[in-house]
Amino acid sequence: MKLDSKIPEGPLAKKWTDYKDHLKLVAPNNRPKIDIIVVGTGLAGASAAASLGEMGYNVKAFCFQDSPRRAHSIAAQGGINAAKNYQNDGDSIYRLFYDTIKGGDYRAREANVHRLAEVSGNIIDQCVAQGVPFAREYGGMLDNRSFGGVQVQRTFYAAGQTGQQLLLGAYSSLSRQIGLGRVKMYNRHEMLDLVKVDGKARGIIARNLITGELERHSAHAVVIASGGYGNVYFLSTNAMGSNVTASWKVHKQGAAFANPCYVQIHPTCIPVHGTNQSKLTLMSESLRNSGRIWVPKKKEDAEAIRAGKLKPTQIAEEDRDYYLERRYPAFGNLVPRDVASRAAKERCDDGYGVEANDTNEGVYLDFSSEIKSKGKEVAYAQGNHDPSDEEIIKLGKQWIEEKYGNLFEMYEKITDENPYETPMKIYPAVHYTMGGVWVDYNLQSSIPGCFVAGEANFSDHGANRLGASALMQGLADGYFVLPYTVSNYLADEIRTGKISTDATEFAEAEKNVKDSIDKFLNNDGTKSVDYFHKKLGLVMWNKVGMARNEKGLKEAIEEIGQIREDFYRDVYVPGSSDELNPELEKALRVADFLELGQLMAMDALQRNESCGGHFRDEYQDAEGETLRDDENMSFVGAWEYKGQDTTKAVLHKEDLKYEFIKIAARNYK
């Protein structure tokens, strides 16, 4: 396998423009002769399908939900970045590019990231034109806020529902094309294999989830936009249906899978409440602007809290350990996500966790200091220079409610605790995956004709994605990159003609899918699919989670192999193949997670350094901070599939060259 990133020559700021000018085109009259399949209708897939349909290609789009509007992108809260410099605070394409590269710990591809920054402004123009109701200032102009670790206000948002509004915008464009007959939408359909003919991607096998029927769909190119793989951990902030199957099937057909070990762990989620939990909920990062994070200084206190004998409000100020402020005086509670996450884990591992369940995993996010200081400020602003304590607290709570009211409500709904009176409990959770199918500058995988977009590809985020950049990437890929690069590929396909689904390749792929379905349904096992998924999740979280080490990773590789064997021997899947069968759907997805999980551990094991979201215990400095090895590890780790036992997978390296920026250490002290 040869990895050719196809990064164009020339100065960084002109690469994309020059390259675009020389890409091949397909004439409008030829486009209706060409079929394109788009798998996924999140931000990346919906924007791609809408754009390609509008250009005049025949597009077939697929999603497993009942409507494209329900893709996981809908859940994103915070916002989307763009270098518009509307706030006149010195933002520019270069700055957005630089911040993104640095945020990725110098493990992303320079040319891709620059292109992302370049088109970011157009994304906002496009969305506004579609009627996306972004937040506005009183003058009628768009409002911005700032987001973790940057010094400019470049984040556009729609309350705490930015992902929802952006997706509904893309969905409306997609709906328009469906209405015009240029896109045919297949809801409740799951892609279960990629079909290659003469080495090129030529179609997919999809299962109609209502009837169970296997369908063959052919096309001249296939775009995979199936999202991330965070659910390999079982518990994550991802939607329940998010899975790796589409990407993994492409990988099995010969596409390299890159940087699987790069997972972003978000520090402010609601902790696990018990063994029946299915899903974790994110609390917006913006809360860290006002909340102070702490655990008790004394272990006895932590124990007493867990036993229900002490309340957090009874712990005296001097007995609280504000560990982020202690360790990182410069950034305090606002250190980047990976730093905050690891620090919480370290405290809980040491026995200071406050959650009253068998994990003890939870730390406090306390708003009482903010309530007091803001209350006093408001009182003064109202001309009351001698407010009583009660007045201060009342005004402070009002201030908090205006700013974070909906989040506080959501927290109370889930936990039944009132965060105005008692500190919130938070703990890190798996949130976003930066690894994915390896793609070149055209977003084409190592299989010709198979393109991969959005969270499903690996290219733009390196090791530690910053907030508000995943939404940007999804839309950039779908609206502004793929229409050019896919056309360039298709220019050589105008004479191919309709691709028949009678070819033996389709029959074979369909048979393989059918066999694996039958195998599950006829398996004489005793345990549910979830049983195995939870087991895998536990190994992943404990040994391939926030901090990894050689010993744990080697154990994980062994253990996952064992779980996979047990799974195939002992899983019980009820129902039949010719009906809506959610257990069968899960079984097929977990089968892929069991291979991916092992590969993630393999990838983490070979990456002998700590960078961003990937922290290896062995590679830290004297103060416990990440120790990167730019000399030896400045590469993309891309794996070639060699069978279900992923310990046999072969590693290929794409060297990362930074021509335009100087690599510097990250330091948040």
Place this chain on the structure above:
Amino acid sequence: MSSAKNINITLKIWRQKNANAKGGIETYKLDNVSTASSFLEMLDQLNEQLVNERKEPVAFDHDCREGICGMCSLYINGRSHGPETGTTTCQLHMRKFKDGDTIYIEPWRSKAFPVIKDLVVDRTSFDRIQQAGGFVSVNTSGNTIDANSIPVPKDDADKAFMAAACIGCGACVASCKNGSAMLFVGAKVSQYALLPQGKVEATQRVLNMVRQMDEEGFGNCTNTGACEIECPKGISLENIARMNREYLKASII
């Protein structure tokens, strides 16, 4: 301190093999349900139990489990999304129920939402309404004018956002005695009617969306307001009024 405890409940659940089969209520006993778990986690627990007894689990729709995707549904004791207002089924928690409770769980019933299996219904009629006109006809080239070149009054933008916050769940239809989709359609029409970007096509949009709504077999609005009460996102009846005004305007022209 959270005060989670375990309760035992009885579930009366609508089971229906497929769209053509005859359905009926089945009774299940479920013990040790943590009051800290969500309603859907309780159903997961039931399904785990059914799988272990080698019975077929109950099919129900869900995805985000965060109250935003609009995929979850269910009549719970006769109410869309259950007893709590402003709450989707996935955000409903078992602490709202008591030890020994019997809970009825049924699919949403409406002519325009046929049952697919058990508790899963087909809501694609909403998609077709949107395809009929719920968009601004703008190409996705990115060569549109600068986003700030058309100022939008904050008040209008906020109102448009509040209408756009509809999650397309269909609770409004399910709770309406006429099976009307006016709240959903009204919300969409309003979002675009309130923004300058949507104005140009406003006439065509409302005519097309309303025509499709009627074709899909949704009933008419008689202003009973059940939709607004059961809507988990607080979409206001004002949107129906705005749609009616838009429709009237469009019909006159």
